[in-house]
Amino acid sequence: MRDHIKGGALTEVTFFLLLALHQPRHGYAVMQFIQKKTNGRLTLGAGTLYGALRVLAEKGWIAPWGEQNGAKRAYLITEAGREAARQERQRLIQLAAVADEIMGGNI
Amino acid sequence: MRQKKIRFFGGLLATQENWLNRQAQRGLRLVSTGKLIYEWEECLPGQVKYRVEFVGHKSKENTQDYRRFLEGMGYRVWEKPINLQFSIGKVQYRPWAEKGGRLATNSTTLDRELFIVEKQNDSQPFVLHTTFEDRLNYCRTLQKPWWTVLFLCCLLAVGLQSWIAGIFGLATLVPIFLYQRQIALLKKESHIREQ
Structure with a gap:
């Protein structure tokens, strides 16, 4: 999974996963959250989601949460993950400000 | 039944x-x-x-x-x-x-x-790999075994002077080429979009 360390830019999928895991969720619930929040624009395949969750867990940005009852493993964001999400939010605000400046704030 | x-x-x-x-x-x-x-x-x-x-x-x-x-x-x-x-x-x-x-x-x-x-079937598309990066990785994963077969066929073709191994080797170029084409397309798209 790409996350541009020097530029600090996360992929949209990474950022959405970090947002989804501000409360404990298992894979299916994460998928539902992202679909709902993007009105179906961003749909994650199970294979992609599995790989992304593994990478984030390896980086220490999310951690398994609660009792691991077989198939349904829940995750929760860690402090390192929150910090990464905060930085991404800041970057997006700056990006939107530049876009507003040039495009006149018209949507 | x-x-x-x-x-x-x-x-x-x-x-x-x-x-x-x-x-x-x-x-x-x-x-x-x-x-x-x-x-x-x-x-x-x-x-x-x-x-x-x-x-x-x-x-x-x-x-x-x-x-x-x-x-x-x-x-x-x-x-x-x-x-x-x-x-x-x-x-x-x-x-x-x-x-x-x-x-x-x-x-x-x-x-x-x-x-x-x-x-x-819930009328939604059923896809396991969705982002360009993940699809790219999966394509590379699928391509790798064919490279191994090609390498072994070349070894056999040259070492044993086996034309059958040579033909098998040539046949493996088809999936290698098809996956390579897909990889190139995904790479190109991934420079602009994520999904």
Whole structure:
């Protein structure tokens, strides 16, 4: 999974996963959250989601949460993950400000 | 009523996937599968959808973990061999597997190279890999075993002066080329978009 360390830019999928895991969720619930929040624009395949969750867990940005009852493993964001999400939010605000400046704030 | 069908698809994953989905469209749903046999039971036409996923490069633990994850998503999963293995002993070296190659035995991932994944048809597309980056990685994973076969065929063709190995080697260029074309397209798109 790409996350541009020097530029600090996360992929949209990474950022959405970090947002989804501000409360404990298992894979299916994460998928539902992202679909709902993007009105179906961003749909994650199970294979992609599995790989992304593994990478984030390896980086220490999310951690398994609660009792691991077989198939349904829940995750929760860690402090390192929150910090990464905060930085991404800041970057997006700056990006939107530049876009507003040039495009006149018209949507 | 249950029925059995015998098919062999080898490494033609898309062909196998299309065939499974055609059966589902006809009102059949997979019950079990072996090397050649697919057992079906009746259901509503189009009630389920199938995907075939290559997992031969993963370790036993990763394969089981991925299977549990997919089942946690509400999918049904069957393990299936990609080839008909007729060998003495059951150990296979896979130089194309993750982390620089793996030994596969019948207690680990030998004869379990594929997942057949079934999802209830909810009118949503059924895709396992969605982002360009993930699709790119999956394509590379599918391409690697063909490079190994090509390399072995070249060795045999040159070492044993075997024209049969040469022909097999040439045949492997077809999937290598097709995957390469897909990789190039995905790479190009991934420079602009993520999904």
